[in-house]
């Protein structure tokens with residue numbers, strides 16, 4: 485069976501590699517010639533544990549190759565980005581272009597699957613009409629389904645195989661055929677539904693997380709006001725069998741939680757009040773964090789601030805919608821301080837600012853701000869920080885530090901300053 489995966493990013497590339505590993509003959513397609521060249525050499529352009537080895541093996545075995553345009557196949561999987569525009573509405577350009585790129589190679593009996601995250605009703609109101617207008621009888625000679633990806637960066641290869649999948653076709657036959665495709669690869673359940681339910685399910689999963697993180701970020705602000713330790717409240721409340729408060733932090737980043745809720749608010753702006761408010765709380769967190777840093781730096785003229793962690797979350801190299809970048813922007817551009825950044829996972833190419841090594845960043849700093857829970861940050865040594873920094877003030881927005889060196893002043897977001 486031949487499978488063509490359109491879009492070789494964080495989702496498409498691992499998907500292509502896993503399908504190849506399960507015996508499919510896979511063609512990966514991307515508009516970026518550099519990406520194509522790298523993959524055909526057996527290398528990868530993104531950071532994901534286990535992917536380099538898996539991909540190299542599949543390329544060497546001849547089961548996976550990459551090209552700029554799609555070719556004839558049995559199944560097409562679309563995994564291109566759906567960004568939001570300035571009005572916080574889904575930009576479907578890439579998905580539409582991907583569908584258009586298939587038109588010259590589609591054949592009767594093909595299954596076309598959209599994995600990209602899309603607003604509710606997109607399959608029915610946008611994708612199906614595109615194919616119908618091209619002359620296809622969807623559900624009869626062409627099968628069309630939405631199968632949202634749900635993998636967690638950092639664990640993608642494991643989750644691609646073991647997570648349950650939701651498959652929603654635009655009609656019953658499409659659902660059945662698309663579900664069969666995933667059953668060749670997935671060890672979790674493949675749950676069948678219709679397209680619009682699959683679209684909404686995916687969005688609600690990420691919205692659930694966004695709203696719950698907003699609740700904890702609100703708790704942080706209430707706790708700061710009332711002199712309560714928010715982390716202790718979360719720890720104790722989570723002893724309750726039906727409570728699972730999330731972790732607060734400097735904001736919510738990544739291309740999923742910080743974006744997907746808008747796909748709901750765009751379609752039902754009046755009804756989605758809680759979702760909208762949660763988004764506001766989370767996207768305002770970098771401002772809240774910088775205000776606290778400014779408060780702490782009050783007595784220091786022109787402080788040097790070292791920001792640790794520009795990736796949107798721990799142990800990944802992805803900086804999309806990252807709270808760390810937002811904090812950098814406010815402190816360096818609006819406040820005008822000397823701000824330096826360090827992130828062992830992120831390459832300078834990905835951020836339009838210089839990144840320093842750990843020691844250079846800490847040297848003579850007046851404030852160290854932890855913005856991402858990268859594992860190496862949890863191992864920072866108190867004595868070293870005290871020796872290198874000019875003012876040994878540390879602000880931990882992720883609650884990961886265990887420092888108790890007497891010379892350090894360590895403050896955790898949402899914990900009263902003692």
Ligand code: SAJ
Nearest residue numbers: 633634635636689690730731733736737738740741796797
């Ligand atoms: N975060 C918190 N507190 C928490 C958990 C996360 O502040 O308690 C922050 C993180 O630091 C990060 C952001 O939220 O900035 C998002 O991180 P994440 O680990 O929650 O999620 P993503 O964006 O890496 O992946 C999510 C996952 N969705 C769910 O868990 C419901 C993943 O399964 C999806 O496949 C992915 O979105 C996606 O592609 O939609």
